[in-house]
Amino acid sequence: MGSVTPHLPPAVVVRDLHVRFGSVDAVSGVDLEAQAGQATALLGRNGAGKSTTMRVLAGVVPPTSGTVLVAGRDVREDPMGVKRRVGYCPDVGGLVPRATPWEHLQLAARLRRMDGWEQRARLLLERFDLGGVAHRVTSGFSHGMGRRMSVLLAAFHEPEVLLLDEPFDGVDPLGVEATLEVVSDARARGAAVLVSTHLRELAIEACGAALVLRAGHPVATLEAAELVGEDGAGVYRSLLD
Numbered sequence: 001m002g003s004v005t006p007h008l009p010p011a012v013v014v015r016d017l018h019v020r021f022g023s024v025d026a027v028s029g030v031d032l033e034a035q036a037g038q039a040t041a042l043l044g045r046n047g048a049g050k051s052t053t054m055r056v057l058a059g060v061v062p063p064t065s066g067t068v069l070v071a072g073r074d075v076r077e078d079p080m081g082v083k084r085r086v087g088y089c090p091d092v093g094g095l096v097p098r099a100t101p102w103e104h105l106q107l108a109a110r111l112r113r114m115d116g117w118e119q120r121a122r123l124l125l126e127r128f129d130l131g132g133v134a135h136r137v138t139s140g141f142s143h144g145m146g147r148r149m150s151v152l153l154a155a156f157h158e159p160e161v162l163l164l165d166e167p168f169d170g171v172d173p174l175g176v177e178a179t180l181e182v183v184s185d186a187r188a189r190g191a192a193v194l195v196s197t198h199l200r201e202l203a204i205e206a207c208g209a210a211l212v213l214r215a216g217h218p219v220a221t222l223e224a225a226e227l228v229g230e231d232g233a234g235v236y237r238s239l240l241d
């Protein structure tokens with residue numbers, strides 16, 4: 001009998017997710033599966049429900065209803081377990097204004113008991129062109145510098161599931177390149193990656209598949225190839241209208 005590859009459960013499973021804030025239905029009926037080694041984009045206009053979905057996956061916002069499993073943990077039953085297994089770059093905030101990049105990485109390493117973290121910290125800081133400001137408090141950072149630092153911090157501990165919410169927003173080409181490398185490295189070591197963005201072209205570069213949301217509803221699941229070029233732009237526009 002030939003050898004059989006063991007069937008791994010998906011790293012992320014979302015079934016019929018609903019999130020309601022008062023009278024606002026932020027997310028309505030989202031289904032999603034992400035496998036280890038895959039990157040999936042969450043695409044959609046402002047207010048489509050991308051960040052809310054990411055916050056649920058990060059264990060920060062509880063689902064109103066539906067099932068959400070991240071790295072085998074149920075976000076409702078074990079949000080701390082989820083937080084331990086993900087790396088989350090929120091769409092805004094996430095950095096301590098009075099701490100330096102080095103202090104952020106030092107604290108993350110201590111909390112996660114990472115050995116020999118200094119070399120990886122230095123490498124990532126150089127990759128994101130933050131080596132020169134490693135010891136400057138982040139309160140003075142530009143928007144793009146803050147974005148780059150948030151992506152770096154999310155990926156630093158090599159999480160099972162990497163969640164990047166608007167990682168390209170206001171980021172220069174070098175930062176975009178570094179972020180694409182981080183996504184590619186994470187996939188290569190078997191992490192599942194989710195990238196929320198409204199930038200179709202960067203979603204295609206970073207991810208193999210995309211879930212398009214409109215007003216909280218899932219409207220299509222596409223292969224990245226279906227979104228390429230003029231034809232892809234047309235497909236995307238038609239999904240948003």
Ligand SMILES: Nc1ncnc2c1ncn2[C@@H]1O[C@H](COP(=O)(O)OP(=O)(O)OP(=O)(O)O)[C@@H](O)[C@H]1O
Nearest residue numbers: 021024025026044045046047048049050051052053
């Ligand atoms: N804490 C909250 N309280 C009330 N409404 C909220 C809250 N968070 C999100 N919403 C609403 O939920 C909807 C989805 O918002 P969300 O931030 O998830 O969209 P998004 O796709 O990430 O948008 P953007 O591209 O602008 O970041 C919007 O109508 C928003 O106003």
